[in-house]
Amino acid sequence: xxxxxxxxxxxxQRAKVAARQLSRAATGDKNAALHAMADALQEQAxxxxxxxxxDLHAAKENGLDAAMLDRLTLNAPRIAxxxxxxxxxxxxxxxxxxxxxxxxxxxxxxxxxxxxxxGVVGMIYESRPNVTADSAALCLKSGNAxxxxxxxxxxxxxxxxxxxxxxxxxxxxxxxxxVQVVETTDRAAVGELIRMREYVDVIVPRGGKGLIERVSKxxxxxxxxxxxxxxxxxxxxxxxxxxxIKVAYNAKTQxxxxxxxxxxxxxxxxxxxxxxxxxxxxxxxAGVELRGCSRTRDILPGCIVxxxxxxxxxxxxxxxxxxxxxxxxxxxxHIQTYSSAHTDSIVTExxxxxxxxxxxxxxxxxxxxxxTRLADGFEYGLGAEIGISNDKLHVRGPVGLEGxxxxxxxxxxxxxxxx
Amino acid sequence: xxxxxxxxxxxxQRAKVAARQLSRAATGDKNAALHAMADALQEQAxxxxxxxxxDLHAAKENGLDAAMLDRLTLNAPRIAxxxxxxxxxxxxxxxxxxxxxxxxxxxxxxxxxxxxxxGVVGMIYESRPNVTADSAALCLKSGNAxxxxxxxxxxxxxxxxxxxxxxxxxxxxxxxxxVQVVETTDRAAVGELIRMREYVDVIVPRGGKGLIERVSKxxxxxxxxxxxxxxxxxxxxxxxxxxxIKVAYNAKTQxxxxxxxxxxxxxxxxxxxxxxxxxxxxxxxAGVELRGCSRTRDILPGCIVxxxxxxxxxxxxxxxxxxxxxxxxxxxxHIQTYSSAHTDSIVTExxxxxxxxxxxxxxxxxxxxxxTRLADGFEYGLGAEIGISNDKLHVRGPVGLEGxxxxxxxxxxxxxxxx
Numbered sequence: 001x002x003x004x005x006x007x008x009x010x011x012x013q014r015a016k017v018a019a020r021q022l023s024r025a026a027t028g029d030k031n032a033a034l035h036a037m038a039d040a041l042q043e044q045a046x047x048x049x050x051x052x053x054x055d056l057h058a059a060k061e062n063g064l065d066a067a068m069l070d071r072l073t074l075n076a077p078r079i080a081x082x083x084x085x086x087x088x089x090x091x092x093x094x095x096x097x098x099x100x101x102x103x104x105x106x107x108x109x110x111x112x113x114x115x116x117x118x119g120v121v122g123m124i125y126e127s128r129p130n131v132t133a134d135s136a137a138l139c140l141k142s143g144n145a146x147x148x149x150x151x152x153x154x155x156x157x158x159x160x161x162x163x164x165x166x167x168x169x170x171x172x173x174x175x176x177x178x179v180q181v182v183e184t185t186d187r188a189a190v191g192e193l194i195r196m197r198e199y200v201d202v203i204v205p206r207g208g209k210g211l212i213e214r215v216s217k218x219x220x221x222x223x224x225x226x227x228x229x230x231x232x233x234x235x236x237x238x239x240x241x242x243x244x245i246k247v248a249y250n251a252k253t254q255x256x257x258x259x260x261x262x263x264x265x266x267x268x269x270x271x272x273x274x275x276x277x278x279x280x281x282x283x284x285x286a287g288v289e290l291r292g293c294s295r296t297r298d299i300l301p302g303c304i305v306x307x308x309x310x311x312x313x314x315x316x317x318x319x320x321x322x323x324x325x326x327x328x329x330x331x332x333x334h335i336q337t338y339s340s341a342h343t344d345s346i347v348t349e350x351x352x353x354x355x356x357x358x359x360x361x362x363x364x365x366x367x368x369x370x371x372t373r374l375a376d377g378f379e380y381g382l383g384a385e386i387g388i389s390n391d392k393l394h395v396r397g398p399v400g401l402e403g404x405x406x407x408x409x410x411x412x413x414x415x416x417x418x419x
Numbered sequence: 420x421x422x423x424x425x426x427x428x429x430x431x432q433r434a435k436v437a438a439r440q441l442s443r444a445a446t447g448d449k450n451a452a453l454h455a456m457a458d459a460l461q462e463q464a465x466x467x468x469x470x471x472x473x474d475l476h477a478a479k480e481n482g483l484d485a486a487m488l489d490r491l492t493l494n495a496p497r498i499a500x501x502x503x504x505x506x507x508x509x510x511x512x513x514x515x516x517x518x519x520x521x522x523x524x525x526x527x528x529x530x531x532x533x534x535x536x537x538g539v540v541g542m543i544y545e546s547r548p549n550v551t552a553d554s555a556a557l558c559l560k561s562g563n564a565x566x567x568x569x570x571x572x573x574x575x576x577x578x579x580x581x582x583x584x585x586x587x588x589x590x591x592x593x594x595x596x597x598v599q600v601v602e603t604t605d606r607a608a609v610g611e612l613i614r615m616r617e618y619v620d621v622i623v624p625r626g627g628k629g630l631i632e633r634v635s636k637x638x639x640x641x642x643x644x645x646x647x648x649x650x651x652x653x654x655x656x657x658x659x660x661x662x663x664i665k666v667a668y669n670a671k672t673q674x675x676x677x678x679x680x681x682x683x684x685x686x687x688x689x690x691x692x693x694x695x696x697x698x699x700x701x702x703x704x705a706g707v708e709l710r711g712c713s714r715t716r717d718i719l720p721g722c723i724v725x726x727x728x729x730x731x732x733x734x735x736x737x738x739x740x741x742x743x744x745x746x747x748x749x750x751x752x753h754i755q756t757y758s759s760a761h762t763d764s765i766v767t768e769x770x771x772x773x774x775x776x777x778x779x780x781x782x783x784x785x786x787x788x789x790x791t792r793l794a795d796g797f798e799y800g801l802g803a804e805i806g807i808s809n810d811k812l813h814v815r816g817p818v819g820l821e822g823x824x825x826x827x828x829x830x831x832x833x834x835x836x837x838x
Binding site (some may be wrong): 020023024097103105107109111114116118119201202222240242243246247249250251254255336345347358359360362363364365366367368369370371373374375376379380381392393394395396397398406407408409410411412413414415416417418 | 439442443516522524526528530533535537538620621641659661662665666668669670673674755764766777778779781782783784785786787788789790792793794795798799800811812813814815816817825826827828829830831832833834835836837
């Protein structure tokens with residue numbers, strides 16, 4: 001324990017020193033490092049694949065399921081994609097140092113904001129080795145040092161990726177401690193990381209609900225996270241039928257295991273008889289199990305009874321709960337009661353109802369005539385995302401470069417004093 | 420204990436319901452409530468003064484010092500000022516619902532941000548009854564419900580002010596639970612308030628260091644706070660002498676007990692012999708005790724020896740520590756080591772050094788040629804402030820209406836789905 005504690009304190013101290021240096025780094029140097037990292041990943045593709053083979057071998061012995069094994073796997077196309085991701089982040093505008101709103105006050109004092117890094121980011125994640133490269137790149141570009149704590153199941157892959165990251169930093173002349181990978185798989189290291197308030201400014205956990213719950217419960221450092229993705233689509237009676245079917249079908253079936261997948265479909269009673277039978281046919285073809293309220297079951301007699309528990313459940317599976325509501329007010333009430341504040345969408349052609357939904361639904365992303373599956377850093381033009389926030393403070397929705405920064409005040413005077 | 424817990428849970432639940440209603444309130448209704456509150460405060464001035472007399476009487480019996488008594492006192496001019504503060508907040512632009520950065524993505528999806536309230540704010544504060552009116556007004560305008568927990572020494576004053584706030588809410592037709600004053604002086608109520616994660620979105624403590632340390636250590640709800648104000652002025656050797664003297668004198672002497680008062684003066688060795696004797700004369704006239712490094716004492720032989728402890732101390736008193744540095748790099752190093760990240764200022768005519776100072780000093784407010792005493796919501800044009808943040812997440816520096824909000828994504832499509 002003492003050894004782990006001291007090891008983590010050392011990691012934290014190094015990160016803090018590196019963060020100060022990185023906060024002043026030129027945009028060009030950060031971009032050069034990102035390109036050098038991408039090159040190193042592609043040059044070292046065989047090394048990465050060999051390291052990954054060790055992880056895959058151990059994972060199979062430990063009985064990881066097919067989905068986990070797939071997430072863990074590195075191959076040439078995935079390595080190329082990872083490298084391409086780094087080059088895309090290099091191409092994004094540097095958020096650090098941006099000055100906005102610099103205005104003259106009546107006193108003649110100029111006051112504005114400058115965007116600055118948060119400092120040190122602690123990433124805690126599972127399985128997918130590409131998170132190592134993505135997170136390192138997003139933190140680097142936003143001027144933050146990062147401490148990466150990947151899952152033990154990916155330790156060899158992560159170390160091999162880290163070596164490429166280090167090569168990139170070194171080629172660009174940036175300090176090595178800007179990106180550190182926790183070398184121990186001891187879980188005590190996580191406990192230390194989330195409590196080092198002097199050295200770590202924010203924790204971003206990514207992985208299963210268990211991991212995120214544990215981290216947010218025990219952390220003393222602020223956490224950017226989302227726990228659940230209970231997302232809704234509401235089909236208003238003024239909806240365009242084609243759009244409604246397209247959006248509701250995509251929001252459920254485009255991928256089942258993601259946090260922005262729709263879990264509950266709300267339908268206005270005026271349109272339900274016209275839209276539900278066709279949707280049910282499509283869902284059944286896709287193998288989606290439907291669970292409905294009593295009014296839904298009047299229209300879809302084969303549908304299973306939805307219970308109170310269904311409205312609260314993130315299925316992450318081909319299951320959908322359906323509720324018929326009298327209109328917008330009831331839809332918003334349902335969403336405010338059961339939504340996890342991740343992403344909720346209305347399908348309507350009615351201007352005033354769209355406007356009300358956007359204002360009144362208090363979620364990280366609120367949408368009109370769009371699939372909840374679009375709640376994503378790439379789709380939003382953020383370039384990439386380090387995670388998603390369901391919280392209200394600091395940042396909401398997909399978290400990109402800006403979410404890894406905050407703003408300080410810059411104040412310019414001419415010998416100004418307080419009267 | 421159970422009674423307090425149940426009482427606070429009830430307060431929290433009411434606040435959450437009220438917050439939802441308030442988040443949709445029209446700007447005009449919120450402004451009408453603010454004006455009605457201001458009117459009520461002035462109409463009820465005699466009632467407020469009588470209630471305040473009870474608090475003052477008890478405070479004197481409890482032996483509160485003169486400064487505390489002064490902070491606690493309400494009189495006609497102070498009540499007028501409080502009312503004027505509410506009218507000023509009514510005059511500020513409503514931050515809620517502002518949509519920014521709404522841009523078309525390559526997919527044709529429009530993505531932007533909408534500014535939204537945080538939800539429920541828990542204010543914990545001491546002594547000054549005007550904080551009750553200010554905080555209620557700032558939270559109301561920013562669409563947040565607020566739970567106010569003032570000091571027991573001001574309970575009668577706070578209840579009388581709360582009655583005026585209630586009258587204002589009622590005249591404007593807004594829900595009474597938008598502003599709730601905790602009716603018990605039992606300290607267990609604070610413990611509950613800072614742990615009710617389901618009902619409270621952010622805690623803002625204002626008062627002595629002891630209060631703030633206790634709150635931030637024990638809170639499960641995120642806290643916006645500052646602990647220390649160890650602020651620096653650095654006089655560069657390219658400084659204009661007149662500005663340097665004006666700024667350094669004002670930053671220390673304009674008020675001693677405030678968090679944005681300068682505690683350490685850093686002076687470049689090249690200018691020290693020209694600027695320090697005159698400054699020392701002014702400080703001595705004002706009764707400021709000077710503590711200097713050895714090089715300072717070469718120039719000011721009467722000066723007391725400054726120890727390592729001095730660089731770490733927020734005096735909140737007519738004491739100033741002075742250190743001579745070789746130049747900008749040493750000044751920044753000193754600030755990064757000892758500053759509490761509140762406010763730091765450089766006095767210089769050198770463009771490149773000013774630019775470096777603004778970028779490299781990592782504090783809530785960074786200034787050029789201005790007194791640290793200007794770090795203030797009014798001076799910055801925020802209209803008013805609910806507190807100051809020395810933290811890095813969410814908001815830094817003086818916290819006004821914007822700091823009480825965050826941004827959700829708004830996404831507008833035309834039947835858009837994920838490919």
